[in-house]
Amino acid sequence: MKQQANLIRAGQVIEHDGRRWTVLKQQIISPGKGGAFIQVDMRDLKTGNKTNERWRTADTVERLMTEEKEYTYSYQDGTNLVLMDPETFEQALIPADILGEQLPFLQDNMTVIVDLVEGDPVAMHLPAMVTLQIVEADPVTKGQTATSSYKPAKLSNGVKTMVPPFIETGERIVVRTDDSTYVERAKG
Template sequence: MAKMQANQMRAGMVIEFEGARYTILRQNIMIPGKGNAIIQVDMRNIKTGSKKDQRWRTADVVERLTTEDKEFVFSYPEGDTLVLMDPETFEQTVVPKDILGERLPYLQENMKVQVRLIEGDPVAMELPELVTCEIAEADPVVKGQTASSSYKPALLVNGIKVMVPPFVTAGEKIVVRTEDSTYMERAKN
């Protein structure tokens, strides 16, 4: 932990405030007509996900936490946790499943993931932007529907629903964006 002045805070930094850890989302320096400048900071509680607006004077001191992004390989799920392996040391690290939220079904064996560590504790996990998934079921194409018309719902093997073009059928593999479950293209096998 390192102390820094409030006016040195930047987006992406992690601070400790009132006993909780927050990621800085945005900071704004406001200079009123008279008096000292005020730092307006939007931040998100790492544990609860709730957002908070906080104001500091420029001379106020805050606790900055050191963060490190490290690559791991997903090994297997165990209860409420995920077991990851450090590809360099082969040591195992365990993180809670809820670190991924709604993106958890996209996690696949041997997938490379980025984990953000704060003071050695895992607090966030990023999946690859694009993953290949198999379609379990897709609605049949309605007669007369052209290829350029609307997408149809499909269910992936991992249980997530996505909208796909009419020509995509069950059993096919497609590339999906993990952030918002958007169909990108057919997988090139």
């Protein structure tokens, strides 16, 4: 399906130079002189190589339609993630690097959404938030108030994040999977 270049968004899959690319990010640039253009960072679906491309906003690109399918994460086998189709119980192998920086947030039996283009996995989406335990948190500095800055903490999956001063080691918190930011204390 043809679409104008200025409508490209992160997460879309496009065909360019005979290859399939997943869009990582895009930016519309309006120089002081001349027409605006769009700069797109993208990754080749087959090789994993990244590149960036520029198009004039009026140019058209070929957008591939993706199909979303729900899977349950089972385990990691080397460089692949083993997912199970909850309807047919068939297993699917998907490269672990498809998740990028979100990989540490993947948990056993987590329901994930995989974007497929003609049966090939092109992207994987985790739930927006997960609950994790704090394994290491700096102590509260005397005189530090709740409205002051956040302090560093380490989560049970090894990811470092910033938490409010009242959060202590051993507590469970809710964290965003896209940028590993603190949301709230876990309830219950």
